[in-house]
Amino acid sequence: MGGIITDRDNKWYQIFNIRKLTLIFIFLLLLSINNSIAAEQSGTGDISCYHCHSRLVSDFQKSVHFDKNTCADCHGGDLNISGSLVSINVMHANFTGKPTAVNIADFCAKCHPGSSGVYEESIHWQKLKEDRPAASCTDCHGIHNILSSKDPNSSTFPQNIAETCAKCHENQTRMQALYYGIKTDRFDTYKKSYHYKSYKSGGGVIATCSDCHENHDTRIASDPKSAINPANLITTCGKKGCHEGAGNVFLSGGKIHEEQSVYLLSFDAKRIVTIFYIIMILFELTFTFGLIFLGITSKFDIKRRH
Ligand code: HEC
Numbered sequence: 591m592g593g594i595i596t597d598r599d600n601k602w603y604q605i606f607n608i609r610k611l612t613l614i615f616i617f618l619l620l621l622s623i624n625n626s627i628a629a630e631q632s633g634t635g636d637i638s639c640y641h642c643h644s645r646l647v648s649d650f651q652k653s654v655h656f657d658k659n660t661c662a663d664c665h666g667g668d669l670n671i672s673g674s675l676v677s678i679n680v681m682h683a684n685f686t687g688k689p690t691a692v693n694i695a696d697f698c699a700k701c702h703p704g705s706s707g708v709y710e711e712s713i714h715w716q717k718l719k720e721d722r723p724a725a726s727c728t729d730c731h732g733i734h735n736i737l738s739s740k741d742p743n744s745s746t747f748p749q750n751i752a753e754t755c756a757k758c759h760e761n762q763t764r765m766q767a768l769y770y771g772i773k774t775d776r777f778d779t780y781k782k783s784y785h786y787k788s789y790k791s792g793g794g795v796i797a798t799c800s801d802c803h804e805n806h807d808t809r810i811a812s813d814p815k816s817a818i819n820p821a822n823l824i825t826t827c828g829k830k831g832c833h834e835g836a837g838n839v840f841l842s843g844g845k846i847h848e849e850q851s852v853y854l855l856s857f858d859a860k861r862i863v864t865i866f867y868i869i870m871i872l873f874e875l876t877f878t879f880g881l882i883f884l885g886i887t888s889k890f891d892i893k894r895r896h
């Protein structure tokens with residue numbers, strides 16, 4: 591008799607033991623927190639992703655895309671599946687996941703066909719397709735924290751652009767190991783230029799990397815369409831607000847990333863001085879060794895003259 595009651599007691603005890611009650615309590619608590627977050631964020635459409643990707647969502651909330659787009663606009667997925675409870679299912683319907691570096695341009699092209707079209711002719715895009723870690727949209731703009739270039743915190747704000755490019759172009763190991771000696775002094779040489787010094791001494795940004803190399807249409811110098819192809823330099827330097835109408839005379843002033851040259855009547859003074867010194871040294875060496883040679887071989891003995 592007592593046995594039956596005890597069994598029954600045990601069964602109820604098993605179902606409603608303290609641990610389970612605690613779990614149910616936590617479950618209800620989570621549900622209510624969940625609903626309050628939902629209430630707070632209703633309208634933003636990011637609630638389903640927020641549960642598991644909270645850091646990304648807070649990045650995203652500060653970006654230009656936040657007001658106009660949802661996570662699902664870029665990644666797919668269904669924001670409505672989750673209801674009020676955390677659900678992995680939001681990552682199912684049409685979910686495209688994380689794009690590869692090469693796919694990022696297509697990802698953004700949906701809404702920015704102009705920028706993407708131009709970018710897809712650039713050296714960065716070509717090299718990316720050859721599996722080299724060249725710049726994709728997100729390397730220059732950021733991923734979830736993209737800001738307008740008018741925002742001083744943006745990686746593409748004029749004063750920040752040099753550093754954005756330098757992340758890669760000043761990185762010795764990255765560039766030299768992988769790219770057969772592509773020059774890594776671009777930021778250093780730029781820093782020495784008048785363009786940068788003027789900005790550092792309180793002026794505006796006169797010309798930064800992307801003013802000369804284009805934002806998206808970045809090309810290698812030997813490409814006839816490149817802004818830095820010698821044939822196009824007059825147009826590039828002569829842009830509105832830069833050196834309008836400067837023409838050839840101005841452009842003979844030396845290369846941008848080299849030390850500045852000094853020109854005398856269109857002769858490169860630095861080169862003339864260098865050549866002069868080389869000739870001088872060669873002359874002196876020949877003269878000295880000539881004398882020694884004559885001293886050894888000549889029959890003419892200085893002592894005997896006395
Ligand atoms: C229940 C939790 C949960 C929810 C809700 C959730 N995710 Fe995820 N998500 C994960 C986990 C776990 C991973 C895998 C983690 C990893 O690979 O770093 C992941 C990975 C991802 C990835 C990378 C996939 C890849 O290919 O590597 C993307 C993009 C992503 N989630 C987007 C979203 C979006 C957009 C939403 C909302 C529509 C969402 N997630 C909602 C848990 C969740």
Ligand code: HEC
Nearest residue numbers: 636639643646647650655659660661664688689694728733
């Ligand atoms: C403007 C398009 C865009 C929007 C909107 C966007 N993402 Fe992404 N997301 C990307 C791109 C591009 C990548 C891949 C970046 C990379 O790895 O270079 C990515 C990567 C991810 C990853 C995997 C990489 C990682 O850092 O773990 C997750 C997870 C993710 N996104 C979640 C989200 C969530 C959640 C939202 C909404 C809050 C969101 N994304 C909104 C473009 C977007």
Ligand code: HEC
Nearest residue numbers: 654658659663664697698700701727728731736737738739
């Ligand atoms: C679903 C459409 C959509 C996708 C996909 C998208 N964007 Fe946008 N993007 C927008 C909209 C809309 C704006 C305008 C926001 C505004 O004006 O406030 C914008 C603004 C921007 C801006 C700032 C523009 C400005 O003039 O201030 C940049 C930079 C940008 N997006 C880059 C990207 C990059 C990089 C990607 C790919 C990772 C991307 N976008 C993917 C819709 C999208």
Ligand code: HEC
Nearest residue numbers: 713717723724725729754755758769799800803808809810
């Ligand atoms: C994510 C890294 C990365 C970022 C950021 C980046 N680049 Fe590049 N860039 C590369 C790589 C890699 C190459 C290709 C090198 C090669 O293999 O020829 C390249 C090539 C170039 C070239 C052609 C030079 C050549 O010899 O191939 C120019 C010019 C250039 N980048 C300018 C810029 C400018 C200007 C910026 C900033 C607005 C920038 N890059 C940002 C990685 C980057």
Ligand code: HEC
Nearest residue numbers: 695698702705706709725726727730738739746748800805
């Ligand atoms: C090498 C670096 C670099 C890459 C790669 C790059 N951008 Fe840009 N992007 C810039 C710079 C620099 C600006 C302009 C800043 C300015 O106007 O002063 C810009 C401007 C923009 C703008 C105009 C809005 C604004 O903020 O002024 C959009 C939209 C944009 N880019 C989208 C993209 C997309 C989409 C991709 C990939 C297909 C991409 N960008 C690739 C550097 C880059």
Ligand code: HEC
Nearest residue numbers: 752755759776777780797798799802810811818845846847
């Ligand atoms: C005032 C214009 C100007 C500015 C600013 C400028 N460049 Fe250049 N860049 C040039 C010119 C012109 C060349 C080609 C001739 C030379 O090497 O001087 C060049 C060459 C290059 C090359 C080699 C290209 C090739 O095809 O071999 C790279 C890479 C490069 N610059 C990156 C940068 C980066 C990164 C910045 C910013 C930190 C920058 N440049 C700033 C004008 C500029």
